[in-house]
Structure formats: structure tokens, C-alpha cells
Amino acid sequence: MIRTWHISTAPDAARARVDTARLAAAHGVSGMERARLTAALGAELRQCLTRGGTWRLDLRAATDPPEDGLLRAVVTSCDDTDDEGRPPWHMTVACGEGVPAADAEPVADDQETLADALLGADEDTALVLERLGEQEDLVTFHREELEQTNQGVLALHAELDAAGQAQLDLLAAERKARGEAEAARRRLTFLADASAVLTASLNHDEVVRRLESLLVPEYAGSVDVWLFDADDEDRVNAPRPAAAVVAARTGRPQYAADHPGDLPGVDDHPSAAPLPAAPLLCIPLGTRRTPQGVLILTPPAARWDADDVVMLIELTRRAGVAIDNARRFEHNRDIAETLQRALLTDLPTTPGLHLAARYLPATHGLNIGGDWYDAFRQPDGSLITVIGDVTGHGLHAAVMMSQLRTALRAYAVDGGTPGQLLTKLHIFLHHLQPELYATAVIARFHPDDPTLTWAAAGHPPPVLRTPDGQVHTLDAKPGAMLGIPLQQVIQDHTVTLTPGSTLALYTDGLVERRAQGIDPGIERLAAALGTFRSADLDADLDASADSLLHPLLADSERDDDVCLLLCHLHSRAAELAKTPTRLAF
Incomplete structure (x- = not known):
């Protein structure tokens, strides 16, 4: 089927547009495609009328493969006025499956019938607009659902991020706890081993030497043991740091440095007193009776840890007891040997x-x-x-x-x-x-x-x-x-x-x-x-x-x-x- 229209005026264009819409409907073209076809055809015919001359619209329904089921519209110039070398305008839409080809009645020439036909042709536009409204509502609905889904996803991501951060915090806390437990185990092991080493000797000079070898270099840079009643007069009369003198007088550990130590169980030496060149930790060597000396330490490569200081104070207490026991033994041994020789x-x-x-x-x-x-x-x-x-x-x-x-x-x-x-x-x-x-x-x-x-x-x-x-x-x-x-x-x-x-x-x-x-x-x-x-x-x-x-x-x-x-x-x-x-x- 081929229909042809010659168009030179606006009514010609209107009739051609209305006839095309009716023929498309007769061939089962969907409303969306009809609206697309008529809108594009109307725009093209307006441009043709603007350029002037007579234009021909051919509408052909193909019945042979491979274009079977297609409706094709072609606009060409009858006066060869299109000197711009533009190709003919054409557009193809699909016909409905199983719809027999029918012919539509032409539109009458009177104005009232044409206007009514034009109004009828806008039904496709109304249908398209209605479908567009439905699609807009559907898009709005899906947008709201998407927003809700996004909010849920964001909330889920936030929860996952929070859970992940909590897991990281727990791992960090566990790693820290393990490190602290390992450090505590290491200190307790060292304290037990050092105590065994100190108490293994009954010679107080040997106990002092062992104490120095145990602490350097892990827990002290240097060690000086000040015994009040030592046999070596040079060591007894040697000048001592002010913090050591305070520790000997008060019986409390002293820390002397240009900054507060904030160490547990240790007094910060007054800053007004003469400060040593390096930080000093002075711990009294206490016994059951009276203090017998002071342990003077300089820090190792790093500053003393608070737990290390607690361990050092306990080790010093045990060292004091070991030195006191060794001195008691030496005193009793001297008495016993004198008695033995006398007998x-x-x-x-x-x-x-x-x-x-x-x-x-x-x-x-x-x-x-x-x-x-x-x-x-x-x-x-x-x-x-x-x-x-x-x-x-x-x-x-x-x-x-x-x-x-x-x-x-x-x-x-x-x-x-x-x-x-x-x-x-x-x-x-x-x-x-x-x-x-x-x-x-x-x-x-x-x-x-x-x-x-x-x-x-x-x-x-x-x-x-x-x-x-x-x-x-x-x-x-x-x-x-x-x-x-x-x-x-x-x-x-x-x-x-x-x-x-x-x-x-x-x-x-x-x-x-x-x-x-x-x-x-x-x-x-x-x-x-x-x-x-x-x-x-x-x-x-x-x-x-x-x-x-x-x-x-x-x-x-x-x-x-x-x-x-x-x-x-x-x-x-x-x-x-x-x-x-x-x-x-």
C-alpha cells in the first residue's frame, strides 16, 4: 500500500499529518510510535512550508521481506527547490503483528472537519503524555525506593564501618594487652631469675657484682652501689649525688632529672637542687632493720617504663635482703671459725x-x-x-x-x-x-x-x-x-x-x-x-x-x-x- 500527498499549504500539511496518523493506527502502529511519527512529520512539513514550493509525502506499508511489517514515510521536493543537497526525509515505524492492513478515509476539505480531525490526531499525544505521566510516577516511585535503598545501604555501610573500626580497636587492644602481658611475664621471669642469682651467693661483694651485671644494659646504663659501711674507704667517702643522699635519709626512691619522672612510688627530686648531667634513679637498699645503702642507676637507651621502675624497686629490696643475709653469714662465719680455731x-x-x-x-x-x-x-x-x-x-x-x-x-x-x-x-x-x-x-x-x-x-x-x-x-x-x-x-x-x-x-x-x-x-x-x-x-x-x-x-x-x-x-x-x-x- 502506497499513499501520496502533495503539500504546498498549511491545510495540505495538516490533512497529510492527520491521514498519516489514521493510516498508522489502521496498520496497528502503537500510540507511542504514532505520536513519534506524527510529531516528527509535522516538524519536517513546517520546515518544508518555510522553504516554500510543493512537497510530496509518500507513506508505504511494506508487505515483502525483509521490510514486512514496517510503515515508512518519505518527504521529497516536487519542484527541485531543495538545492542544499539534503537527502529526502524519511522515518520508519513498526506495524502491529497480526493486524490486517486497512485503508483510512481521507479528511474532508472543510475547516470544521479538518479541525475535528486534528483534535482526534492529538489523542495520540495525550496518550503519550499520559504514558509519560505514568512513567514519571513510576520513576518517582523507583527514585524514592532507590533513595530508601541508598539510605539503607549507607546505614549498612556505616554499621559495617563501625563494626570494622570496632574490630580494629579490639585487635589493637588485644595486641596491646598481649604486649603488656608479655612484658609483664618477661619482668617477672627476670625478677625470679635475678633473685635466684642474688641469693645464690653468701658473699656480699659478689652479690653487688652480680647486681651490676644483671641490670646493665637492659634496665640501666650504669649501676653504682653505695654501701654505708663498706670496707673500701674510697667508695665510702666518695661524693654522692644529692638525690642519693635524700634517698638514704628518707628511705624513699628519688628521681633526679631536668623533667618530672612521674614514676610510681618514686619522688621527683626538687628542681632547685643541683641536677646531674644524666637522669638518676636512686633506690634505698632496705633491710629488716635499717637502710644499708643506695642503688644509683642511670637510664638505659630508652626512658624507664613505669612497670620497669616497680620491678627495679622490688629487685632492689630483694638485693638489700640478699646483701644483709650475706653480711650476717659472713659475720657468723667469722665468729664460728674463730671459735673453731680456739677449740x-x-x-x-x-x-x-x-x-x-x-x-x-x-x-x-x-x-x-x-x-x-x-x-x-x-x-x-x-x-x-x-x-x-x-x-x-x-x-x-x-x-x-x-x-x-x-x-x-x-x-x-x-x-x-x-x-x-x-x-x-x-x-x-x-x-x-x-x-x-x-x-x-x-x-x-x-x-x-x-x-x-x-x-x-x-x-x-x-x-x-x-x-x-x-x-x-x-x-x-x-x-x-x-x-x-x-x-x-x-x-x-x-x-x-x-x-x-x-x-x-x-x-x-x-x-x-x-x-x-x-x-x-x-x-x-x-x-x-x-x-x-x-x-x-x-x-x-x-x-x-x-x-x-x-x-x-x-x-x-x-x-x-x-x-x-x-x-x-x-x-x-x-x-x-x-x-x-x-x-x-
């Missing part, structure tokens, strides 16, 4: 019979114990030698040892054999100290009889070296320990002495080792004694005693006191005596 007997000098004694305190603990030795004469001229050991250590054991020594000398005035003397000591100790025990060996040398008489009570057996180098352990049945709740009579034992013989009396500290027991130690002692020559023993018994101790004590530290008494009958004892048939003591 040990000067051995009598006897022609023909040489004596040598050695006493070595334990290497651990207070250097005093219950070991003792003694040698004295009885009224009949016999020489009594004794070695014993009171259970325990310390001043109490030393006092009991002194009482036993005095009691033995008192009993020996009335005479008596070694067994009788030990029996009396057993009764004496049982009544004097029921919970204290002792062991002892007594050996008697008589000038008129070359016979050795001895008795033992719970003590390691004597060892006898004969002139031929043979060594015998005098292990005849001994009595029980002195002081145990048991009635006993301790028996005497005898052995013949020949010139050149040596008797070794000793305490268990010389031969007993925890991992081996006592028997291997006695065997080592006997073997060592057998290596000596009679000539060496005759010449210098003291040197022989030292040579005997060295290999026996070089293997380990001593947990017990060591006491050794060597009794050597000179090889020429008869020659040394005034009477050839009588041994002179």
Missing part, C-alpha cells in the same frame, strides 16, 4: 712420737661443725689421741663438741682405757643431750709398752701403716654411737706397734661420698697411706699429711668437715729415747 688443740711435742693434724671445714654452708681432734697425757704418762664427730653443723654442734672434749679430758684425769672413756662419754652425752649423737675413736700410746690400745664408737675404723708399707684397717667390732638410747660397754682393742708405724685417725668427711659410700673411701685412704716411705714420714709428718689429703679431696667439693690426725712412731724411736729399752714420749 682445736695444739698438739703436744713428744720425742719418738710425732703428731700431725688437719681440720678442713665443709665448702658449703657455715664453716664450722662438730668434728674435733685432741691429744693429751694421762697421769700415768700415756698419750691419749682422740678424733670425733658430733652430728650436725653450726654453733650448736661446735658447743657440744667442746663439752665432749672437756668431759673427755676430765674423765681421763682419773685414768681409764679408751673403751672406758668412751663408755663414760656415752652416758654423759645421753643425759646431757638425748637427741644429739656423736662418734669417736680413742687411741692410747704408753711409753712403757709398745702396744697400741684403741676403742671406737660408731666411727670409721683407724688405719695403721706398718714399717714394711703394709696398711691394715683396724676394724675390730666397734661400739655404737655415743648418746643413743642404749646401755653399752665399749670394748678395748690392742695391736703391737713397731718403730716406723703410722696410725691415721679421721672423720667420715675424708672418706665418704654420697654416690659411693664410705668403704671405697677407706680403701683409697689405705692405698694413699701405703705409698709413703717411712723416711718421708720420719722427716716431715706435716708435709705427709698435706700430701695424703690432696688426692682424697681433689675429686669433689666437701659436704662435710674433714678431720685427720696422723700418729707416727719414729723409725729410730729407741735412739731418740734416753733409755734404749723405753720408748720416750
